[in-house]
Amino acid sequence: MSQTPDQTQNEPLSDDALRQLNAKVTEVFRSLAIDKRRLPASQLNKRGIPAYVAEWVLESVVPGQGELTQDETTKVLDWAARVIPGPSEQHIIKHKLAQGQTVKVLTPLQAEIQLKKGKEPQRLAQLRLLGISDAYISDALLEEQPDLLRQGMWGVVELGALKDGVAILSFKPMQASVNLPLFKEARRKFTLYEWRAILLTTLGFDPSAFSDEQQTWLLCRLLPLVQKNMHMLELAPKGTGKSFTYENISPKVRLVSGGNISRAVLFVNNANGTWGLLARFKVVVLDEIQTSKFTNPEEIVGGLKGYLANGKLTAGGLHESASDCGFVMLANITLDDQQRPVKASLVEELPEFLRETAFLDRIKALLPGWELPKLSSKLLVGTASPLTVGLKSDFFGDALIALRDDLSSEAYADQAVRLGGEKPYRRNEESVRAIAAGLMKIQFPHGEVANQDFYKYCLRPAIQLRQGIWDELYALDGEYRQYESKITQAKK
Known part of the structure; x- marks a missing residue:
């Protein structure tokens, strides 16, 4: 792997440099670039659809660059009124179907096969926004779009009524064309500061509103997408946008x-043998974990401990499978007037069963969300x-998820990361390497990184993220105090 120094600047980009970067992003990425002002101007986000769907709608209905014109905004709103159903329109749509009309709607579509002894297999589709769980769907469509049987897909569905139900007549999926070599080659055309700014803008944030360290913490939310089995905990006060990234990034989250x-x-x-979320998605995020209610929590935590340790999904000995899904927990914590956590133990406000050290140890990273400002329009x-x-x-x-299978960053981290101390704790070393490799994929997907940049932007934040977990373990259980309290990189 090359260690060619990145064209890193000594200072963050000025506003003038950021403005000039607009043209460069458009030139390099062409049709894969979009002016992020188009989405809020379209008001599609108020229709309850995530950003990755709304931008696809914009490209389909009013393709182009720059801010939306008034005519384009009107065209999008007219299209949305016809095709995106609101919560109160379920029965109107069903009434139209009952009258023999065909209906087109933008909705997530999930399919399943029901096998019952002595009966023909049933192919059923679920459209949860319409309250329909048993629409007929053809073999041909399932063959063409197998993701319908996995995590489901967003798209424009054409529905028609049959004598005994509803049928999917056609489906136009929302699909991205992933070209990972293009993504990597494009990275070479930007400095590290430019690339980080592009990533944050892609996520909907204004990079000029955040410090260098805050930018890093925002980018760390992408770790479960680029790394298999990346399990994280983010603690923050209300309103810091913990779920904002995850709900707008990919249908596989x-x-x-x-x-x-x-x-x-x-x-x-x-x-019924149906696999759950951890088997069907690339990332599962539990929001508001401090108020979530778990059915038989001891049983769930027992299963989670096994899964977090080895990626195996089991259920009562009846089923077993492997999964590379990342597991993320988001929780609100109380801060003082200096915006620091009130409790000495950061996990004190979590449900008791989540404070078990054997469980916490399997979480690779604790993201300090209290270091980020509360989300506002200015950000x-x-x-x-x-x-x-x-x-x-x-x-x-999709590009981030494709990077999961690119193991060159893991190879680099294995060589570059050696923790200090007489006997480094194995899970600390494994976690720091995984986090550092993930941050390298996010910021240096082309594989070219200078040693000093790897340390500053990959290894140092990786140690900080794992240190957050280690501090809790160290305070809660004397077993961990046989090791050093601080995680450090070994001196060369």
Whole structure:
């Protein structure tokens, strides 16, 4: 792997440099770039669809660059009124179907096969936004779009009524074309500061509103996408946008907000053998973990401990499978007037069963969300932002997930990361290497990184993220005090 120094600047980019970067991003990425001001101007985000879907709609209905014109905005709103159903329109759509009309809607579509003894197999589709769980779907469509049987897909569905139900007549999926070599080659055309600014703009943030360290913490939220089995905990006060990135990045990321969480939801439903979220998605995020209700928490934590340790999903000995899904927990914590955590133990406000050290030890990273400002319009891409052009969300999310199978960064980290101390704790070393490799994929996907940049932007934050977990373990359980309290890089 090359160690050619990145064209790193000594200072963050000025607003003028960020403005000039708009043209460069458009030139390098062409149709894969989009002006991030187009989305809020379209008001599609108010229709309850994630950014990766809304940007696909914009490209389909009003393709182009720059801010939306009034005519384009009107065209998008008219299209949305016809095709994106609101919560109160379920019965109107069903009424149209009952009258023999065909209906087109933009919605997530999930399919399953039901096999019952003595009966023909049933191919059923679920459209949860419409309250339909048993629509007929053809073999041909399932063959063409196998992801419908995995985590499901967003797209425009054409529905028609049959005598005994509803049928999927056609489906136009929302699809990104992933070209990982193009993504890597494009990285070579930008300095590290430029690339970090592009990534943040792609996520919808104004990079000029954040410090260098805050930018790093925002980028760390992408780690579970680029690294298999990257398990993280983020603690922060309310309103810092912990879930903002995850709900807008990819259809292969599933955000679960509060409510009841059962073993069947996460692992497998023993009653029908249906695999749960950890088997079907690349990243599963539990939001508001401090208020979530777990059915049989000891059983869930027992299953999670095994999964977090070895990537195996089991359920009562009846089912077993492997998964590379990342598991992320987001929780609110209380801060003092200096914006520092009130409690000496950061996990004190979490449910008791999540404070077990054997469970915490399997979490690779603790992201200090309290270091980030509360989310506001001033922090997001807007009319006053100097850099407004980023990558289309659907392409970006798929590119990040494609980097999971590029193991060159792991090879680099294995050689570069050696923890200090007489006997480094094995899980600390494994976690730091995995985090550092992930940060390298995010910031240096082309594989070219200078030693000093790897240390500053990959290894040092990796140690900080694992140190957060280690501090809790060290305070909660004397077993860990046989090791050094501080995680350090070994001196060469």
